[in-house]
Amino acid sequence: MKRRTMLSTLGAISFGITAPKIAKADLILPPYQTQERELETDILVVGGGTAGAIAAIQAGRAGKRVILIECQSQLGGTTTTAGVAFPGIFFAWGKQIISGIGWEAVQDAVALNGDTLPDFSIPHGREHWRHQVRLNASIYTILLEQKCLEAGVQIRYYETPTRLEFDGSNWLIETSGKGIHTQIKSKQVIDCSGNAIAAQLAGFTVLKEAESQPGTLMFTLGGYDFDSLDLNHIKAAYEEAIQKGELVRAEFRGNIIGLLKNKGDNIQHIAGADSTTSESHTLTNIKGRTSLLKHLEFLRRQPGCENTRIVAMCTEAGVRETYRIEGLYQVSHEDYVTGRNYPDAVSYSYYPIDLHIIEHGVTPKHLSEGVVAKVPLRALIPKGSTNFLVAGRCLSSDRLANSALRVQASCMGMGQAAAAAAALAINQNCSPEAVDFESLATLIQNHGGLVPSQSDYV
Amino acid sequence: MTSPQEVQKNKASIYYGTPATIAVPETHHRSKVSPVQEEYMPPDTLIQHLGRDNIPISYSKNIRTSVCFDNQCRLLVAKVHWNPTGRYLGYSLPEGEFLSKKEHDPFSVQEYERLNSLLADPNLPLGSISYNELVLESQAPLVGIDGVSGATNQDLLAYIVEGAAYTTYKLYQILYGPDRQFIENWTRETLNEAFVIEALKSPEIADQLWLLKVLKGRLSEFPIARQQIAELTKSPNFSLADNALQAFSERDLEDDQITNLLFDLFEMGDYGKRNRILALLESSKTVNTISIKRLSEHVLQLESPFQVRVIRLFEKHKIKNSAFDQAMKQLSQSNNDFVAQEARSYLKLR
Numbered sequence: 072m073k074r075r076t077m078l079s080t081l082g083a084i085s086f087g088i089t090a091p092k093i094a095k096a097d098l099i100l101p102p103y104q105t106q107e108r109e110l111e112t113d114i115l116v117v118g119g120g121t122a123g124a125i126a127a128i129q130a131g132r133a134g135k136r137v138i139l140i141e142c143q144s145q146l147g148g149t150t151t152t153a154g155v156a157f158p159g160i161f162f163a164w165g166k167q168i169i170s171g172i173g174w175e176a177v178q179d180a181v182a183l184n185g186d187t188l189p190d191f192s193i194p195h196g197r198e199h200w201r202h203q204v205r206l207n208a209s210i211y212t213i214l215l216e217q218k219c220l221e222a223g224v225q226i227r228y229y230e231t232p233t234r235l236e237f238d239g240s241n242w243l244i245e246t247s248g249k250g251i252h253t254q255i256k257s258k259q260v261i262d263c264s265g266n267a268i269a270a271q272l273a274g275f276t277v278l279k280e281a282e283s284q285p286g287t288l289m290f291t292l293g294g295y296d297f298d299s300l301d302l303n304h305i306k307a308a309y310e311e312a313i314q315k316g317e318l319v320r321a322e323f324r325g326n327i328i329g330l331l332k333n334k335g336d337n338i339q340h341i342a343g344a345d346s347t348t349s350e351s352h353t354l355t356n357i358k359g360r361t362s363l364l365k366h367l368e369f370l371r372r373q374p375g376c377e378n379t380r381i382v383a384m385c386t387e388a389g390v391r392e393t394y395r396i397e398g399l400y401q402v403s404h405e406d407y408v409t410g411r412n413y414p415d416a417v418s419y420s421y422y423p424i425d426l427h428i429i430e431h432g433v434t435p436k437h438l439s440e441g442v443v444a445k446v447p448l449r450a451l452i453p454k455g456s457t458n459f460l461v462a463g464r465c466l467s468s469d470r471l472a473n474s475a476l477r478v479q480a481s482c483m484g485m486g487q488a489a490a491a492a493a494a495l496a497i498n499q500n501c502s503p504e505a506v507d508f509e510s511l512a513t514l515i516q517n518h519g520g521l522v523p524s525q526s527d528y529v
Numbered sequence: 530m531t532s533p534q535e536v537q538k539n540k541a542s543i544y545y546g547t548p549a550t551i552a553v554p555e556t557h558h559r560s561k562v563s564p565v566q567e568e569y570m571p572p573d574t575l576i577q578h579l580g581r582d583n584i585p586i587s588y589s590k591n592i593r594t595s596v597c598f599d600n601q602c603r604l605l606v607a608k609v610h611w612n613p614t615g616r617y618l619g620y621s622l623p624e625g626e627f628l629s630k631k632e633h634d635p636f637s638v639q640e641y642e643r644l645n646s647l648l649a650d651p652n653l654p655l656g657s658i659s660y661n662e663l664v665l666e667s668q669a670p671l672v673g674i675d676g677v678s679g680a681t682n683q684d685l686l687a688y689i690v691e692g693a694a695y696t697t698y699k700l701y702q703i704l705y706g707p708d709r710q711f712i713e714n715w716t717r718e719t720l721n722e723a724f725v726i727e728a729l730k731s732p733e734i735a736d737q738l739w740l741l742k743v744l745k746g747r748l749s750e751f752p753i754a755r756q757q758i759a760e761l762t763k764s765p766n767f768s769l770a771d772n773a774l775q776a777f778s779e780r781d782l783e784d785d786q787i788t789n790l791l792f793d794l795f796e797m798g799d800y801g802k803r804n805r806i807l808a809l810l811e812s813s814k815t816v817n818t819i820s821i822k823r824l825s826e827h828v829l830q831l832e833s834p835f836q837v838r839v840i841r842l843f844e845k846h847k848i849k850n851s852a853f854d855q856a857m858k859q860l861s862q863s864n865n866d867f868v869a870q871e872a873r874s875y876l877k878l879r
Contacts, residue, residue, distance in 0.1 A: 132834050134865035170800050190768045298659040517832050519800030
């Protein structure tokens with residue numbers, strides 16, 4: 072008998088006896104095998120990011136059984152894992168437009184960190200970021216997690232869907248996680264993956280631009296005194312390095328001074344960033360880190376920057392744009408900039424049209440005074456679907472509208488609205504597009520959300 | 530670097546700015562040495578202008594400093610004024626002095642006005658850029674402004690008086706530099722109720738917000754002003770109402786009138802206000818009788834998440850109230866399981 076075969080037949084206890092070198096405290100177990108799980112729920116939320124965490128809390132607070140699967144190790148997505156911890160915009164033209172669960176979490180995070188909110192009464196002018204709320208990402212992710220737990224949400228980290236099928240009354244979803252293969256039966260699915268991954272697995276049509284907006288790796292540099300640097304010298308050296316092909320201009324937007332000034336805060340551009348698959352996201356992260364390393368090495372050769380170091384770096388690059396669903400309605404650029412209202416408007420959105428293009432940089436185009444965009448429920452429902460919604464940046468929209476709709480506060484509003492629609496669809500035994508709209512608006516409002524007034528609808 | 534040179538003098542004194550917002554006549558003043566130390570220059574003095582009851586009305590500082598660029602220096606002689614919250618009030622030039630641009634051209638009236646409006650904006654990029662950046666040779670970068678990026682030096686042209694970038698920058702740095710923090714701390718040290726009442730009348734929301742942040746958790750020291758602040762919680766201006774609400778602490782709930790006022794707001798206000806008030810109750814060591822009564826009467830009208838939080842609050846403090854028990858019986862039958870389970874759990878514990 073071969074040694075391996077013999078050991079496997081002996082079992083853990085006898086193996087312990089025959090292995091004298093192993094310490095007494097060690098417990099010898101049989102080789103690991105993937106565990107199978109079968110779960111049933113009312114609402115499955117795919118992705119615990121900006122929209123998904125809020126959707127899960129809303130669904131739980133509406134009294135539904137909720138499972139939230141998240142492929143990373145914490146909630147908050149772009150706000151936390153990607154480090155873009157300045158959500159906005161919650162106020163437009165002096166009035167609050169996004170409230171509810173997202174606002175509650177932001178308000179609580181600001182209070183717990185001893186921070187203060189911006190003065191929303193002062194118009195932001197061209198500088199819309201004045202109305203973004205700086206958060207402590209660590210506090211924010213903990214609060215989201217706690218709010219999920221308090222709402223009875225079953226959180227399943229490190230899991231991602233691999234198959235979705237509708238059997239005529241329920242969704243059957245297979246997910247893969249660390250050592251776990253799970254089969255989930257769910258009445259409703261809300262895809263908050265940002266990449267429409269669940270919608271794609273379910274077979275719904277999605278759209279993608281030939282060249283997506285760039286991604287950004289968030290990090291913090293330190294070890295130099297900006298005020299004492301010879302900026303003209305560094306700038307000249309930077310241009311020379313670009314000319315020699317050592318650095319790529321677009322990676323930091325040709326703005327080495329901006330990199331030093333902002334210490335890395337939201338200034339990098341990663342071309343072709345895509346977080347849809349583990350392969351594409353791996354590539355995005357590697358590109359971001361390689362670019363950072365090259366620039367770090369360059370900076371450390373500059374006078375006054377010799378001790379430049381990375382003080383902190385997010386674990387993954389943030390991605391602005393991947394797939395969008397083809398929904399029952401597509402929000403167009405024209406809809407967005409004119410503030411078009413809809414009979415099924417479920418939330419607001421307010422942000423400049425903000426397309427990051429590698430060649431041309433960023434040119435935010437602000438909305439005209441008084442204009443606030445709206446999100447119709449139909450833009451959250453894939454064409455041809457049943458009991459299926461999306462929330463977040465993968466909503467049905469054209470590229471320019473999406474460049475504004477994708478931002479965090481708008482995603483929070485969508486997440487809450489989508490979950491309310493899913494919960495109500497269960498109560499009314501219908502698909503989300505068929506729910507009674509007045510009841511939906513009431514449910515959202517009863518959980519603090521702000522719904523565009525139907526009296527404004529023409 | 531050449532020595533500072535006196536420029537051609539003007540015959541009339543010049544003042545640009547807004548009047549002080551504390552409408553109290555000045556009766557006396559105090560002075561302290563400015564924390565700002567400049568190379569080869571003696572430190573300037575900060576003056577605190579006071580009225581009756583030691584109410585700080587404004588602050589001022591005489592400036593005599595060099596504005597240098599390309600090894601050329603000009604002497605800047607001026608006086609800057611702040612109100613007690615550190616907000617910019619104005620600048621003045623003593624008789625015979627004037628501001629000048631490149632080639633010593635004197636400012637026009639429009640340029641004095643532009644300088645005043647630039648200095649009045651606390652959010653200009655001038656406050657966050659270094660001298661180094663200001664002198665950076667301009668070269669258009671690849672891109673413009675991103676969400677949190679600072680302005681490039683080309684963009685700074687929109688934030689300066691043309692031909693007087695360094696004068697604009699210097700004055701801005703003085704007004705929004707360490708002196709400002711020094712002034713704010715000085716006001717905090719001399720805070721009294723007479724000042725708080727006057728300052729709350731300021732037409733500038735920035736003054737009121739500053740005051741509310743300073744008074745956070747200290748309202749019980751200012752009982753008269755506290756009533757005014759309680760009224761501010763109803764302001765249609767979100768920031769004003771929210772900061773007023775945050776100024777209250779557990780100690781203020783000892784006052785029945787304040788507690789009732791907060792509950793009026795709790796019942797009428799928006800989701801965010803209810804969240805704040807409930808958070809205040811949750812962080813308090815005890816729940817007073819008025820709070821118990823008002824919560825028991827209103828729990829059925831609350832949003833589901835707040836119903837659950839109120840139930841947990843009653844459980845935590847082992848509060849017994851028959852009206853609340855009745856409400857819980859109703860909620861235990863709710864078609865929202867999230868609420869119903871919490872109500873049933875509460876009744877079970879009872």
